[in-house]
Amino acid sequence: MTHTTDNNSTMTPAECLQDINFTAQFLLENDAGIKAKNWVVYPENIQKILEAQKEKVVDVKTVRDCIALVRPFLNAIRKAHIGLQSESLLSLFLKTSEPNKEESVTTQKLSELTSYIAVPSFGLSVKKQLESLIENNQDNILHAKYLILDLRKNGGGFDDAAEPLFKLLGEAEYWSEIPQIYISPANIQAYKDLQNRIPDEELKAQLAAIIKKMQSKKNGWAYTTEDNTALQSKKITKKDVLANPVKVVVLIDENCGSSGEEFVKSVRQNPRVVTMGQNTYGALDASNVREKQTPSKKLYIWYATTYVHRRAGQEIDNIGIPPSIKLPKPVDQQAYDNEVKLAQNYLENVKDK
Template structure:
């Protein structure tokens, strides 16, 4: 009888654990942990709450809770949580499957199929004519920082000899501002106005800054210096307060150092709705030049709240990726509402051939012709 009692107790405990590990219950637990964490640590959450109202988020949470309770597996839960985060803002707020370590490590290489090869993210230069050159910059992520600088340095004579540049940042999802920094020496006018950002100081945000480089860029001294400065700044104020990223001047006026002696006279930046984050920061910098025109479609609108960091949710099977900084442009110049507008609008191309034709049209325009399709 005693043996039967302990066996029954063990069975009951096992059943309890099984129930606790049910996908629906785990999903609801992660969902309920998101809102209080966002309101304390995410730089946009309080502003979103004020803009949209408590009733809006109460309904969003109730709807998500019902859906989460019925989640059949982790994949379904991830989609539900992602939809809920989209009610807060459309970008720079995500749920990532896996642990912090799993998310941070590089994805395993997959064999390429010729017809399905992923487009390269490496920067590239193409000479279109004696007057025009094309710079393709598909990414500003840290691994391409050295490649962008090397491209500009290696082809300095070619670039200096051509007065017309096309800079293609379509489908550039951003990365790091330091990746495009060498380009500004070529295309900027003498002075640039830079609007900085602020850190939200909380224990969780400080901890995430201390860990970020070891996770995403081991040994990268630029990352280490940046994160160290972030932690130093955050510790100068009490939890819950904002502090400038670098100094007390959120708006700076500076001359561009080491400008190239022979710079292009006409620069067209090709942009689209997939230009996001640091790509949008590049647009804001580039358009200050007297020689630059932005051409294409509105950018994505993913810049006001940045410097994403990871936070483990209770389940241990997914991470919340949230923003730890906000732009000092807010609330007067909000990029996230509709993205950055081009100076000259081009309708979205219907296919890849139409996308390639945009370069032909812009080259023709830079060289004195027309932007009209098919040169009509």
């Protein structure tokens, strides 16, 4: 049974050291991002950071102390989709199945020409929210000449949650590089644990197919698609289309990551879509995070189970996706809010877009 540990809970140096050693070895054996680099041991610079942090373990008194201690080591591996946390990832998934303030999709009719949709997450509840907004044509999102999709601060969630948005962007074809899953006994079990706990029946079925493929191969790499294709095309045809805006601005920033970046990577292939803002976070190549509880039972390793082997120069991890139109990083809330006005002005006033 998963749970969340209070960060202020007592943790002994011995417990922390045991968990750190376990984490370091577990990641070498199971993390897809590490396996893609073919590391058998950690590079010297990362190993030095690990050893230096372990020497400080005598000062650990709480769960929070241990999490902070291991962070430099994990950050040296990569900036996201890796962690040692007191919160169970499965518990977090379940939280996102019900809408909350942070997950709420909002709309606004900015003018007779332009409608706006803010999608702060792709959590489990978002797909149904989007479907409802579309069904009700909230704030004229189906008939607006121009559309702004605000994905700033969208840290991701589930790719499926973004599906309704594609039908608002007219006819298009989207190509995606398919991730490969790293198969190990621990990773198979992690997928089973998620399948058992998650409430969404469609996702359960998808996970069941992946688990079946993993079990048939037992180890190594496999594409997550049934036909083992490296590239996949998704066509939005005339019969699928719910809206035909002339132009769409997708606002992005450094906090747009993971599934948020997957959506951005796809829709920028659409000629009517323009991305605007700052580089995205850079957390997409190593992805599909799962968890493993540590020996102390007080912490969870969050780690990536899939990796996209992109062509040289096309990597996204630690780099991000650059916007078509780069805006300076907002210095305050007013400047942040003003980006929506800049997008609206671009759509409604700039000729030959």
